[in-house]
Amino acid sequence: MSAIAPKLGHTVAGIEFSSVLLNASGAFNASLFNELYPLKEVMGGIVTKTVTTEPLAGNLQPRTVELPGIGMLNSIGLQNPGLAYSLEKDIPALKALGLPVILSISAHSSAEFAKMAETALSHANGPMIEALELNLSCPNVEKGGVHFGSAQDSVREALKAVTSVFPKPVFAKLTPNVSDIVSIGGAAIEGGAAGLTAINTVLGATIDIKKRKPVMPRVSAGYSGPGIKPVAIHAIWNLRKHFPETPIMGVGGVSNAEDVLEFLMAGASLVQVGTICFRQPMIFKKIAESLQAYCVAEGVASLAELCGCAHP
Numbered sequence: 663m664s665a666i667a668p669k670l671g672h673t674v675a676g677i678e679f680s681s682v683l684l685n686a687s688g689a690f691n692a693s694l695f696n697e698l699y700p701l702k703e704v705m706g707g708i709v710t711k712t713v714t715t716e717p718l719a720g721n722l723q724p725r726t727v728e729l730p731g732i733g734m735l736n737s738i739g740l741q742n743p744g745l746a747y748s749l750e751k752d753i754p755a756l757k758a759l760g761l762p763v764i765l766s767i768s769a770h771s772s773a774e775f776a777k778m779a780e781t782a783l784s785h786a787n788g789p790m791i792e793a794l795e796l797n798l799s800c801p802n803v804e805k806g807g808v809h810f811g812s813a814q815d816s817v818r819e820a821l822k823a824v825t826s827v828f829p830k831p832v833f834a835k836l837t838p839n840v841s842d843i844v845s846i847g848g849a850a851i852e853g854g855a856a857g858l859t860a861i862n863t864v865l866g867a868t869i870d871i872k873k874r875k876p877v878m879p880r881v882s883a884g885y886s887g888p889g890i891k892p893v894a895i896h897a898i899w900n901l902r903k904h905f906p907e908t909p910i911m912g913v914g915g916v917s918n919a920e921d922v923l924e925f926l927m928a929g930a931s932l933v934q935v936g937t938i939c940f941r942q943p944m945i946f947k948k949i950a951e952s953l954q955a956y957c958v959a960e961g962v963a964s965l966a967e968l969c970g971c972a973h974p
């Protein structure tokens with residue numbers, strides 16, 4: 663056993679993360695403060711559920727369907743209490759955990775994104791927000807959503823608009839539902855993104871063979887969980903290859919410490935954990951313990967050493 667405990671965290675985009683592990687946006691519901699409290703020792707930061715300017719009620723039920731062994735489909739439709747409520751109530755509750763809080767926001771236009779960023783910045787609780795994550799990629803809303811995030815121009819403009827008013831790091835969360843995620847990532851960086859988050863859910867659908875109808879009311883939904891892990895690694899690898907200086911938060915199908923190691927080696931600096939939390943909300947503890955054990959066994963002093971190490 664090494665005398666010194668290996669470091670699980672590092673500084674990314676100027677923010678000190680005590681662990682590479684964060685939750686993926688939407689992975690915890692409204693009672694997230696209670697759920698996250700026992701995990702504050704092993705998580706490096708918190709990402710809020712995406713908020714919009716006004717509260718959203720979300721889509722019709724069913725909103726989630728489990729796909730045994732491979733993940734789930736969700737069509738929540740960005741149900742959220744709205745930016746004002748989030749700033750007033752959620753941000754201070756999350757900040758009490760003592761971890762960096764990343765506010766996830768979604769909007770229909772660059773101007774709306776910028777207005778949200780300004781509102782967050784000027785709010786009394788604004789200083790509690792360490793960074794923004796722009797959800798450019800929700801597949802489950804009628805307006806904006808995935809289409810916004812699939813054009814280089816709109817992504818570049820959104821990032822420009824936000825980074826010109828928000829002085830802290832801004833991460834762009836990318837959709838995998840595009841033909842070339844690297845060009846979209848490049849546009850986000852040109853617009854001033856301090857980092858990229860890859861990936862949001864993959865578009866998917868499922869049919870109820872008894873009813874002979876789609877299971878989800880909107881037919882298509884967001885596919886997440888173990889089945890999308892290779893899609894995420896493909897995205898992380900290529901983003902890292904083209905933009906080696908830009909930090910990546912890897913997300914998509916992570917269920918255990920081995921998955922985290924794969925993501926880091928592919929080029930992620932931080933790793934978000936989503937769908938598995940619905941089944942095992944305490945999974946962060948187990949993953950962190952296994953990562954510690956791996957580092958000790960392999961003589962790794964800091965997980966940061968592994969970021970991108972699989973690249974030639």
Ligand SMILES: Cc1cc2nc3c(=O)[nH]c(=O)nc-3n(C[C@H](O)[C@H](O)[C@H](O)COP(=O)(O)O)c2cc1C
Binds near residue numbers: 686936938
């Ligand atoms: C129920 C559910 C709700 C989600 N809500 C959001 C959201 O509000 N904003 C967002 O950017 N991503 C959202 N996501 C996507 C996740 O943050 C993540 O990108 C995706 O699920 C892939 O990671 P995973 O396989 O670990 O879940 C949601 C995913 C699920 C399953």
